[in-house]
Amino acid sequence: MTEPAAVRCAGVSHSFGTTRAVDGVDLEIHPGEVFGLLGPNGAGKTTTLRMITTLLPTAPEEITVFGVDVARRRMAVRRLIGYVPQQLSADAALTGRENVALFARLFDVPRRERAGQVRLALELVGLAGDAGRTAKTYSGGMIRRLELAQALVSSPRLLVLDEPTVGLDPVARSSVWSRIGSIREATGMTVLVTTHYMDEAEQYCDRVALMHAGRIRALGTPAELEAALGPESTLDDVFRAVTGDRLGNEGGIRGVRATRRTARRLG
Amino acid sequence: MSVPLAVPPAASAEEGPLRRLRVLGARVGAMCLVELQKLRRDQTELLTRAIQPALWLLIFGETFTRLRAIPTGSTPYLDFLAPGILAQSALFIAIFYGIQIIWERDAGVLAKLLVTPTPRAALVAGKAFAAGVRALVQALMVLILAAVLGVGLTANPLKLLAMAVVLVLGSAFFCCLSIVIAGIVLSRERLMGIGQAITMPLFFGSNALYPVDLMPSWLQVIGHVNPLSYQVDALRGLLIGTPAHLGLDFAVLAAATAVAVSVASALLGRLAR
Numbered sequence: 001m002t003e004p005a006a007v008r009c010a011g012v013s014h015s016f017g018t019t020r021a022v023d024g025v026d027l028e029i030h031p032g033e034v035f036g037l038l039g040p041n042g043a044g045k046t047t048t049l050r051m052i053t054t055l056l057p058t059a060p061e062e063i064t065v066f067g068v069d070v071a072r073r074r075m076a077v078r079r080l081i082g083y084v085p086q087q088l089s090a091d092a093a094l095t096g097r098e099n100v101a102l103f104a105r106l107f108d109v110p111r112r113e114r115a116g117q118v119r120l121a122l123e124l125v126g127l128a129g130d131a132g133r134t135a136k137t138y139s140g141g142m143i144r145r146l147e148l149a150q151a152l153v154s155s156p157r158l159l160v161l162d163e164p165t166v167g168l169d170p171v172a173r174s175s176v177w178s179r180i181g182s183i184r185e186a187t188g189m190t191v192l193v194t195t196h197y198m199d200e201a202e203q204y205c206d207r208v209a210l211m212h213a214g215r216i217r218a219l220g221t222p223a224e225l226e227a228a229l230g231p232e233s234t235l236d237d238v239f240r241a242v243t244g245d246r247l248g249n250e251g252g253i254r255g256v257r258a259t260r261r262t263a264r265r266l267g
Numbered sequence: 268m269s270v271p272l273a274v275p276p277a278a279s280a281e282e283g284p285l286r287r288l289r290v291l292g293a294r295v296g297a298m299c300l301v302e303l304q305k306l307r308r309d310q311t312e313l314l315t316r317a318i319q320p321a322l323w324l325l326i327f328g329e330t331f332t333r334l335r336a337i338p339t340g341s342t343p344y345l346d347f348l349a350p351g352i353l354a355q356s357a358l359f360i361a362i363f364y365g366i367q368i369i370w371e372r373d374a375g376v377l378a379k380l381l382v383t384p385t386p387r388a389a390l391v392a393g394k395a396f397a398a399g400v401r402a403l404v405q406a407l408m409v410l411i412l413a414a415v416l417g418v419g420l421t422a423n424p425l426k427l428l429a430m431a432v433v434l435v436l437g438s439a440f441f442c443c444l445s446i447v448i449a450g451i452v453l454s455r456e457r458l459m460g461i462g463q464a465i466t467m468p469l470f471f472g473s474n475a476l477y478p479v480d481l482m483p484s485w486l487q488v489i490g491h492v493n494p495l496s497y498q499v500d501a502l503r504g505l506l507i508g509t510p511a512h513l514g515l516d517f518a519v520l521a522a523a524t525a526v527a528v529s530v531a532s533a534l535l536g537r538l539a540r
Contacts, residue, residue, distance in 0.1 A: 016540075053382045055539055075384045080273050083382040085375030093305045105297035106383040108290075134308065150379070157272045160382075187272060 004067030006031045006158055006190035007052055012062050013214075014047050021047040023214035031066075031157075034184060034191040036205035038198070038235075040243050044214040045194045046086070046162060052192070053083050053160055066157055079107065082151030086162040090146045092136035096127050099135055100149045107154035121149040124186070125179050141172030145179060152183065159183070161193040165200060173197075177204050198235040208235070210242045217242040291389045298393030299400045306404055317408045320356040324349065324412060337477050342509055349413040349420075350502035351475030354495055356409050357402035357434050361441035362466050364398050365449030365458050372538050381539050387532040391446060395528060398442035399435030406434055419507060426505045429513075433505065436520040437498035443527030450534025475499050494523045 007029040014022040022044040029035045037045045050056045052063055054074045063070040065077045090099050100118045109117050122128045125145035130138070135146060144164060151159060161180070165173040177200060184191055195201055201208050202222045210218040210225070218225050218238060226233045229241055306313065324345070331337060332344040339347040371377040380390055414420055421427065449458050470476075472486060473495035479487055490496050497516040504511020 050378075053378075055378055055381055075386075078382055078384040081382055083379055085378050087373070087375030089375035089379050091301070091305075091376070093308060094301065098301070098304050102297060102301055103383065105293065105300075106380070106385055108293065108384065155272050189272060 003031050004064065005029060006033075006066060007035075007192065008064045009048070009052070010062060012048065012051060012058070014044075014051060014056060014058075020214050022051070025211075025214075025216055027209060027216060027219075029190060029192060030207075031190050032184070032188050033206040034180070034193065034204060036201040036208040037192065037194045037211060038196075038201055038208055038239065039194075039211035040196075043211040043243075045211050047214075048211070049160060049162055049192070049194060053081055054078055079154070080157045081160055082154060082156035082158070083160045084144075084147045084151050084162065084164055086166060088140070088143050088147075090135045090138075090143050090150065093134065095132055095134050096122060096138070096146050096149070097131040099146055100131075100153050103150040104153045109154060117153050117155075121153040124152055124183055125149045139172070140168055141175055144168065144172070144176050148176070148179060148183070155187070157190060159189050159191045161191065163194050163196065165195065165197065173200065180204070198239055202235045210239060212243050287386070290384075290386065291392060294385050294389040294393045295396045298397040302397040302400045306401065313405060313408065316356065316360065316405055317412075319359070320352045320409045321412055323352045323355070324409075324416060328352070328416070337481070339478065342507065343419075345413075345416060346418045346507045347503070347509070348476065349409075349416075349418045350506050351473075351499050353406050353409050353413075353434070353502055353506075354437060354473075354499045355470050355475055356405050357399075357438045357498075358441050358469065358495060359466060360402050360405060361398045361438040362445050362462050362469075363459075364394060364442040365445035365447075365462070366455050368394065368446050368449050368538060369453070369455045369458060377535075377539055381535075387535045388528055391443060391528050391531045391535060392439070394446065395439035395442040395524070395531075396435060399438040402434055402438040403431055406431075421506055421508065430502060430505045433498055433501045433516070433520065436517075436524050437494065440494050440520065440524045440527050443524065443531040446531040447527065447534055450531065450537050453538065469493060469495050473499055494520060 005028045007027065009025050009027040012022055012025040012027075013020070025044070025048055027048075037048065039045050047056065051058050052065065052070065054070055054077055058071045060069060060071040065080055068076050068080065070077050091102075094102070097118060100121050101114065104114045104118050119128065119131075122131050125148045127142065127145055127149060130142065135143060138146060148164075159180075164180070165176050168176065180191060180193075181204065183189060193205070205222065207219070207221050208225065209216045218228075220228070222235050225238045226235060229238050328345045328348045331348070335344070337344055337347075368377065371380075381387070385393075410420065445458070445462065448461050452458050452461065468489075472489040473493045474490060475495065479490040479496065482490055497519040500511050501513055501516035501520070503509045504513055504516075
């Protein structure tokens, strides 16, 4: 029996009032791949992500995660997902271990396995030695890795990362990506990531989709998309070609505020 | 990882009231534990929040006991007042929990929690009872002060346990009320304003400071529909042994909390969007 797609979106649409945020998105993410959802602010990436992760309502059969219908079996879908939001969401007043243990409890990791799973998740992100310190003493990169550990503690099949490296310095960015890569290699987990950084998408994603004005405008491996545009093209060029002159004119103030807040907290 | 990746549970595994009840208990436990972990690490807030109830007992309580302006029968006014101040300190803690929810929304924490296999009602109940745990720790300080001032408190462990249940239920209700307001106004500033605008009317429109019978008739109506009055009535009956309608008090508090959890859960989606 063939394994169902990690994520299948069929004609996904969503509106906020009269604004069409997502407009007929068809998408299939293969099990085990690192898939990048790219696009400018207001392109509809985060809305799509929020629909996949059950945060926004969907119609039946519109989205499935490993064959499970998001509209009909929300709780079952949530058990398959590890989610890291764009903002720095770890609790600064708790230690690294307490932060991860909370999510182990919320995902019903059995009591006898809990301590081991928490330790394993922290080891996977390289924070085992700092697990007893409160998160407020962590650097920005460490907090991002702690959030990865929170998402990993339930052994999800789909890891969803909303701009995981926004606001990080280059060293921390590459450290976060190398952790994502090694986790994927060790577990076979599927990774769905949104990013603004084309160099990251080119280097770390197996396939990417470029979104603009609620629709997917280009889909393929970074090399395929670049070759389709012309020789010597980069993913940046593809991004520009897809988004055109409307780049930067969209995106909600809440999104911009959230990005700035994250960057400020990261120092 | 040494363990296999998660597999989707069978549809039948998600159903059933027993399973839902178990999930509710587990989530409430998880949220309360986090609250205790935070309290253990930062006790400054406990101390600063103890100042106001201490002033009410020391200044208002002692003065009005001497004035004998409020008829409380054979019960000294300070004894009459102490359970009211206990309820007030819990109210003041719980009524601003909505601000925390809005902060959690802005920080992405709420979204992260909503992507866990936690029904919204369980998430709200978890937050509500966590507020109760915080209020309970705060109540300990008020009780110690009341005992030092000579208030004749009960030492019966069962009554003290029932007092803890009443405090947690009352705090859970007011925490949910705060989440409901947060779900409507969606901004910290507005919630802060509304929170400040309703706490004093809730407090003065209850039996915390004086018997309801002394109020003008229009205020008596408010006193009778105000859950704080039922909380204070139960606390007074349990702590200092005044006549109380414990059955009614528990029923009203439990029903009000259940309704508030339902309404707050329904509004959580607005906050998450």
